[in-house]
Amino acid sequence: MTSLNEPAPDAARSDASSAGAPDSPDAAEPREAAPELSAIAAARIAVGILLDGGVRHVVVSPGSRSAPMAYALAEASAAGRVELLVRIDERVAGFTALGLALSTGSPAAVLTTSGTAVGNLLPAVMEANHAAVPLIVLSADRPDELRGTGANQTTIQPDLFGEQVRFAADVPAGNNPERAIRTGLSAATGAFADIPPGPVQLNLAFRDPLVPPPGDGLPEAAGRQRYRIGTDPLVMNLPPAAEELPERRTVVLAGHDAGPVAEAFARAHNLPLLAEPSSNARFGPNAVGPYRLLLEHFGPGSRQSIERVVLFGRPTLSRPVAALLARADVQSALYQPVPVAWYEPGRRTELPLENLADLADFAGRGTSAWLDTWLLAGSAAQHALDQVLSAQPSATGPSVGALVWKHTRGQLLLGSSNGIRDVDLAGLPVPEPAATVYANRGLAGIDGTVSTATGIALGGGQETTVLLGDVTFLHDAGGLLPGAGEEQPDLRIVVLNDAGGAIFALLEHGAVEERGAYGDAVERLFATPHSVDIAALARAYGVGHSLVSTTAGLAEALNQPVKGRSIVEVRTDRHALRQLHGRIKEAVAAAAGGVLARQ
Numbered sequence: 001m002t003s004l005n006e007p008a009p010d011a012a013r014s015d016a017s018s019a020g021a022p023d024s025p026d027a028a029e030p031r032e033a034a035p036e037l038s039a040i041a042a043a044r045i046a047v048g049i050l051l052d053g054g055v056r057h058v059v060v061s062p063g064s065r066s067a068p069m070a071y072a073l074a075e076a077s078a079a080g081r082v083e084l085l086v087r088i089d090e091r092v093a094g095f096t097a098l099g100l101a102l103s104t105g106s107p108a109a110v111l112t113t114s115g116t117a118v119g120n121l122l123p124a125v126m127e128a129n130h131a132a133v134p135l136i137v138l139s140a141d142r143p144d145e146l147r148g149t150g151a152n153q154t155t156i157q158p159d160l161f162g163e164q165v166r167f168a169a170d171v172p173a174g175n176n177p178e179r180a181i182r183t184g185l186s187a188a189t190g191a192f193a194d195i196p197p198g199p200v201q202l203n204l205a206f207r208d209p210l211v212p213p214p215g216d217g218l219p220e221a222a223g224r225q226r227y228r229i230g231t232d233p234l235v236m237n238l239p240p241a242a243e244e245l246p247e248r249r250t251v252v253l254a255g256h257d258a259g260p261v262a263e264a265f266a267r268a269h270n271l272p273l274l275a276e277p278s279s280n281a282r283f284g285p286n287a288v289g290p291y292r293l294l295l296e297h298f299g300p301g302s303r304q305s306i307e308r309v310v311l312f313g314r315p316t317l318s319r320p321v322a323a324l325l326a327r328a329d330v331q332s333a334l335y336q337p338v339p340v341a342w343y344e345p346g347r348r349t350e351l352p353l354e355n356l357a358d359l360a361d362f363a364g365r366g367t368s369a370w371l372d373t374w375l376l377a378g379s380a381a382q383h384a385l386d387q388v389l390s391a392q393p394s395a396t397g398p399s400v401g402a403l404v405w406k407h408t409r410g411q412l413l414l415g416s417s418n419g420i421r422d423v424d425l426a427g428l429p430v431p432e433p434a435a436t437v438y439a440n441r442g443l444a445g446i447d448g449t450v451s452t453a454t455g456i457a458l459g460g461g462q463e464t465t466v467l468l469g470d471v472t473f474l475h476d477a478g479g480l481l482p483g484a485g486e487e488q489p490d491l492r493i494v495v496l497n498d499a500g501g502a503i504f505a506l507l508e509h510g511a512v513e514e515r516g517a518y519g520d521a522v523e524r525l526f527a528t529p530h531s532v533d534i535a536a537l538a539r540a541y542g543v544g545h546s547l548v549s550t551t552a553g554l555a556e557a558l559n560q561p562v563k564g565r566s567i568v569e570v571r572t573d574r575h576a577l578r579q580l581h582g583r584i585k586e587a588v589a590a591a592a593g594g595v596l597a598r599q
Helices: 016-020 039-052 067-078 090-104 122-131 178-188 260-268 319-326 356-363 368-390 397-407 418-426 449-460 470-475 508-515 521-527 534-541 551-558 577-597
Strands: 013-015 057-060 083-086 108-112 135-141 167-171 200-205 250-254 273-275 308-312 331-335 351-353 410-414 435-438 464-469 491-497 544-548 565-571
Touching: 039 067, 039 178, 039 200, 057 067, 057 090, 057 449, 067 083, 067 108, 067 135, 083 090, 090 108, 090 122, 090 135, 090 435, 090 449, 122 135, 135 178, 167 178, 178 200, 250 260, 250 319, 260 273, 260 308, 260 331, 260 356, 308 319, 308 356, 331 356, 351 356, 368 397, 368 418, 368 577, 397 418, 397 464, 397 491, 397 551, 397 577, 410 418, 410 449, 418 464, 418 491, 435 449, 449 464, 449 470, 449 491, 464 470, 470 491, 508 521, 534 544, 534 565, 544 551, 551 565
Parallel strands: 013 167, 057 083, 057 108, 108 135, 135 200, 167 200, 250 273, 250 308, 308 331, 331 351, 410 435, 410 464, 464 491, 491 565, 544 565
Antiparallel strands: none
């Protein structure tokens, strides 16, 4: 480990035992060693600095070694300075904190005891790393004299998360944690040049006694002010593109976390907007719905081939988009005003541009004919898609995605796998955004989705809907257990239950299964079928439950107010999904082809 005396941006790893060392190696006289702090005194300092640094929510998993921090947090909570949440499962705690950080835009912390408890945070830390989310890991540890001795619940915790964190500090027992925590907060929030926000680990060792001294107690309860930032959907406006800009066949591609600037840029430059649902740019007059099925109609050799792509955010959802960005005949630029965490510099082909003026020069402006062609093709494609879906009254993945997109207000979390792709395919762009959309696209895992949704709902303080598949739901069923007396979010959980993982049928594995050469291997190893009674599971956790199987039934359920927690289980059949997508593709191709033939 390097010393905290080194410049902070380069000190991704640090041993906080040097916190009291001279500032300069040439200092003439050594400083007198600071007196050792008790565990509770060190914890109170740590909590005070975290709260002064903007932390408003801490998720606590119970344990003995972390007790000093728990008591200090309890004191701060009683004083009205912090919101505490308690979760018995550390993986749930980690993703709950992730959701809190996503919805508040502020650093959120998660506290664990030592041992395997810390390791359970790795999935949330990895997601936070690739999504640039300020997640602060507070891992309690044994003092140095117990490390390596076989002491209970003792392992090598410093640097446990390796390159997944922006900063890691190991604070020895008895030392003042101030310097390490201040540096960690700066690293988590992106205060260092050329380093994006992201997770940090503060490994805090504590020596007995781990409890407050006799006579200490909670302060008198103070009035608590709820911490909430504006999370309502945003709309931006940019001045129209300059007339002297060249006319080009450019498209604006809005990937995850692109933001409303993508929509404003497309509108200002008269360009078609191809926006993923979690871009928070899938709205406005230039947005095209089922764009991924139209890209082949604007490919090489077509009458109106795409010339340039302007990329906002991170594209993650479809192979047609990846193929577009890989085309040698298409120039592409990435709007990147700040450092990002989702790719390494030099590893992508897009030209990174930091300001909108340079981006405007690259993109040019679209002609009315270019934009109209896309909008007409998009309208025809949307109508054809809707016709295919309406011919089947039973619920399907795309019809569920379309309805959830249409009816959700407040906040929406889209689970990985098919859920977010169903919305991307069938969700009709709206004139103005009705919900702020979230998704764990850092690593696009299915883990922790219920917990992330809970954190988003509690942090945003408004009604929240999460759409996820049954396997994703079951993977985080423990996220339904907040504990007695814990605050309940206004959260509606829409579970698309097709008794297994349907996404693999839409990939190459579906063709392998159709050939039959591998028997039931695809069904068993990829689809992972199950027969879980979700209604019984909901009852066990005290969550309301309703079951629907038709689009009409789902629409009725989605029209109900979101109060407290509820599960809407949508029963569907995945075995005909591959054929459904085939019919959709054929219908869209015919409709779009008819429009383009007349242009």
